[in-house]
Amino acid sequence: MSSNRELTMSSYVGIGVGLMLIVCFEVILTYQHMAPRTLLFALLCLACLEAYVGVMYLMHVRYERPILFWTIFPATLFVLGFLCYLFPDAFRMLNMRLMK
Amino acid sequence: MSQSELTIAAGHEVVMEASPYGIEKKKLGMWVFIVSDACTFGAFLFAYGYMRIGAPVWGTPFEFSSILNGMIMTAVLLSSSLTMLAAVRAAQAGERASVSKWMGATMLLGAVFAALHLREWFNLIGEGWRLFANPTGGPAQFGATFFSVTGLHLTHVVTGVIALGFVARGYNQGRYDQSHIETAGLYWHFVDLVWMFVFPLMYLMNAH
Numbered sequence: 115m116s117s118n119r120e121l122t123m124s125s126y127v128g129i130g131v132g133l134m135l136i137v138c139f140e141v142i143l144t145y146q147h148m149a150p151r152t153l154l155f156a157l158l159c160l161a162c163l164e165a166y167v168g169v170m171y172l173m174h175v176r177y178e179r180p181i182l183f184w185t186i187f188p189a190t191l192f193v194l195g196f197l198c199y200l201f202p203d204a205f206r207m208l209n210m211r212l213m214k
Numbered sequence: 215m216s217q218s219e220l221t222i223a224a225g226h227e228v229v230m231e232a233s234p235y236g237i238e239k240k241k242l243g244m245w246v247f248i249v250s251d252a253c254t255f256g257a258f259l260f261a262y263g264y265m266r267i268g269a270p271v272w273g274t275p276f277e278f279s280s281i282l283n284g285m286i287m288t289a290v291l292l293s294s295s296l297t298m299l300a301a302v303r304a305a306q307a308g309e310r311a312s313v314s315k316w317m318g319a320t321m322l323l324g325a326v327f328a329a330l331h332l333r334e335w336f337n338l339i340g341e342g343w344r345l346f347a348n349p350t351g352g353p354a355q356f357g358a359t360f361f362s363v364t365g366l367h368l369t370h371v372v373t374g375v376i377a378l379g380f381v382a383r384g385y386n387q388g389r390y391d392q393s394h395i396e397t398a399g400l401y402w403h404f405v406d407l408v409w410m411f412v413f414p415l416m417y418l419m420n421a422h
Binding site for chain 1: 234235236237245249252253256257260261263264266267281285288289292293295296299300303400403404406407410411413414415418419421
């Protein structure tokens with residue numbers, strides 16, 4: 115993952131333009147009359163793609179040692195995924211009642 | 215020789231090992247903070263997504279003008295990330311005057327973003343949306359989630375602009391070096407990437 119050759123400034127501008135194009139695509143998707151669940155899934159996928167590009171290039175993780183990536187990101191993704199698993203359970207527990 | 219690869223030898227005895235990450239401890243500390251902040255935003259945004267999909271009635275107040283304003287805000291924040299990158303590269307090249315210029319541009323763009331965001335807030339407040347009020351008479355969940363999540367992001371932007379000012383001043387005075395600029399840049403890019411999630415979830419999911 116680490117590389118001695120960083121991009122030029124014009125390449126970073128290209129990356130910024132690419133991210134803005136993804137945002138424009140998200141806006142186009144918004145006005146396609148999709149179901150909210152489908153739209154949310156599509157927007158989240160595109161946002162994750164933007165985050166990946168940003169983390170790798172803007173935050174320079176691509177040019178750091180691989181151990182930095184493998185230490186931080188699997189743990190973070192695990193926590194975020196676990197939120198998806200635990201949060202609906204909170205609503206279920208709210209509806210539980212003790213027997214009198 | 216970077217601090218992370220520095221080993222101190224006392225006589226024939228090595229007393230400090232090099233970091234396995236190959237980065238300075240302030241940069242690793244910033245990464246740990248970013249992870250914790252990402253989990254915070256993740257919790258807020260996931261809770262919002264769950265409520266947005268599960269609620270039978272939800273306010274969608276954003277006309278296309280608000281979406282366009284959001285796109286301009288996104289472009290401003292992306293541009294500020296590029297100017298921050300330019301500041302980091304100038305610091306690595308030892309160009310002190312350029313660093314001040316690019317950090318100033320980043321702070322200016324951050325302030326423009328905050329101003330645009332506050333304008334959007336005041337428009338919504340003028341229409342009657344509050345943290346706990348819905349002018350259309352429905353549930354107040356839109357207001358509660360929108361103002362709290364975007365407010366948290368706006369706080370990060372404003373404190374980031376202030377922090378960048380302190381770092382730029384310290385660098386100019388010679389108290390800080392290029393590693394401080396890099397570390398501050400990491401925080402700023404994180405704020406930008408969080409907006410990549412906030413804009414689609416908070417604005418596009420609530421487009422009228």
